Amino acid sequence: MVQTPGGESLLFLTDEQLRKGIEAMFFAYRGFTADPDRILATMDYGRAHHRALHFIHRSPGTTVSNLLGILGVTKQSLNRVLRTLIDDGHVRSEKGRKDGRERHLYLTEKGEAMEKQLSDAQRARMRAAYRAAGPAAVQGFRQVLEAMMDPDLRDYYNRLREGS
Amino acid sequence: MVQTPGGESLLFLTDEQLRKGIEAMFFAYRGFTADPDRILATMDYGRAHHRALHFIHRSPGTTVSNLLGILGVTKQSLNRVLRTLIDDGHVRSEKGRKDGRERHLYLTEKGEAMEKQLSDAQRARMRAAYRAAGPAAVQGFRQVLEAMMDPDLRDYYNRLREGS
DNA sequence: GAATTTACGTCAGCCTTGTTGACTTTCCAA
DNA sequence: TTGGAAAGTCAACAAGGCTGACGTAAATTC
Numbered sequence: 001m002v003q004t005p006g007g008e009s010l011l012f013l014t015d016e017q018l019r020k021g022i023e024a025m026f027f028a029y030r031g032f033t034a035d036p037d038r039i040l041a042t043m044d045y046g047r048a049h050h051r052a053l054h055f056i057h058r059s060p061g062t063t064v065s066n067l068l069g070i071l072g073v074t075k076q077s078l079n080r081v082l083r084t085l086i087d088d089g090h091v092r093s094e095k096g097r098k099d100g101r102e103r104h105l106y107l108t109e110k111g112e113a114m115e116k117q118l119s120d121a122q123r124a125r126m127r128a129a130y131r132a133a134g135p136a137a138v139q140g141f142r143q144v145l146e147a148m149m150d151p152d153l154r155d156y157y158n159r160l161r162e163g164s
Numbered sequence: 165m166v167q168t169p170g171g172e173s174l175l176f177l178t179d180e181q182l183r184k185g186i187e188a189m190f191f192a193y194r195g196f197t198a199d200p201d202r203i204l205a206t207m208d209y210g211r212a213h214h215r216a217l218h219f220i221h222r223s224p225g226t227t228v229s230n231l232l233g234i235l236g237v238t239k240q241s242l243n244r245v246l247r248t249l250i251d252d253g254h255v256r257s258e259k260g261r262k263d264g265r266e267r268h269l270y271l272t273e274k275g276e277a278m279e280k281q282l283s284d285a286q287r288a289r290m291r292a293a294y295r296a297a298g299p300a301a302v303q304g305f306r307q308v309l310e311a312m313m314d315p316d317l318r319d320y321y322n323r324l325r326e327g328s
Numbered sequence: 329g330a331a332t333t334t335a336c337g338t339c340a341g342c343c344t345t346g347t348t349g350a351c352t353t354t355c356c357a358a
Numbered sequence: 359t360t361g362g363a364a365a366g367t368c369a370a371c372a373a374g375g376c377t378g379a380c381g382t383a384a385a386t387t388c
Binding site: 148 | 173175176177179181182187188190192194215222286289291293294295296299300301302303307309310311312314317318321
């Protein structure tokens with residue numbers, strides 16, 4: 001048992017522990033995306049569409065460049081996804097009133113319904129995991145994930161509806 | 165504040181909390197893969213190669229079909245990746261002694277060196293996050309992630325070097 | 329001993345989602 | 359009024375998933 005001068009355990013910082021953490025992230029992320037992926041496969045959409053829907057739902061009226069920053073893809077890549085969502089009537093794009101260059105993005109009713117279907121499935125898995133692990137574990141979960149983010153993404157994360 | 169009859173807080177199960185957890189997973193996973201991705205880009209490899217290296221390092225002598233189960237891809241997809249790793253001398257494939265149909269996979273010295281370079285970077289980020297969050301948080305982190313996995317993947321996860 | 333099954337490899341073709349690079353249109357602001 | 363930012367679009371390409379089909383060697387079963 002490794003002990004610091006102060007007496008706290010450092011067992012959790014061994015390479016073996018760190019590898020377990022890495023593997024946990026890998027396998028958990030698979031579970032995390034599995035349910036929405038199954039639903040998306042039945043429609044003609046992919047994970048990229050889900051991500052766009054999620055963040056537009058979360059920040060209605062967000063601009064394209066804001067979304068680019070959050071998603072970390074090129075505008076060509078985002079545009080392809082956005083194009084299909086708009087054409088299919090899931091997303092509405094509105095020219096900015098103040099700055100006419102910007103496009104503000106909103107979900108239509110149809111888009112909201114689809115977002116709900118996807119996030120219901122994803123939240124169900126998250127809820128089950130939270131319930132199984134308990135509130136204290138959930139707090140630790142969030143703390144470690146937050147510490148793992150790149151600083152600029154952490155800012156985005158914290159600004160998304162100051163809900164904590 | 166939502167309270168159960170027993171008195172524990174259920175605030176952590178609100179939709180808003182669940183959404184924050186979903187976003188935390190999304191942003192954290194980006195950070196999680198960022199460092200190895202940067203290194204891989206300089207070589208001619210991708211994330212798929214990293215995954216194969218990781219699990220071959222972890223379970224030397226593992227078979228192709230075992231790896232297929234862990235990674236959850238088709239053999240055609242894995243084979244493309246494995247082919248280049250073998251051709252480049254990072255992975256060695258050995259016909260099974262007991263069962264000659266199986267191929268057992270090992271990292272060469274070169275492969276071990278590359279795996280180390282990648283996992284050093286990934287562990288450094290994980291270590292920093294663990295250190296920032298503390299041992300109690302790490303335990304919670306692992307609990308929630310484990311609960312989020314599909315059951316069969318959880319079994320794989322637990323069988324990977326019974327290190328806990 | 330023959331037939332079947334299993335493990336692996338490979339060819340061909342397709343899709344999604346990422347990338348660069350170049351170019352246009354629109355529009356704000358100095 | 360002009361320079362630059364925001365957005366959209368076209369073209370081409372790559373990684374890494376997928377399906378389906380087929381071949382071979384080895385083990386297993388009948």
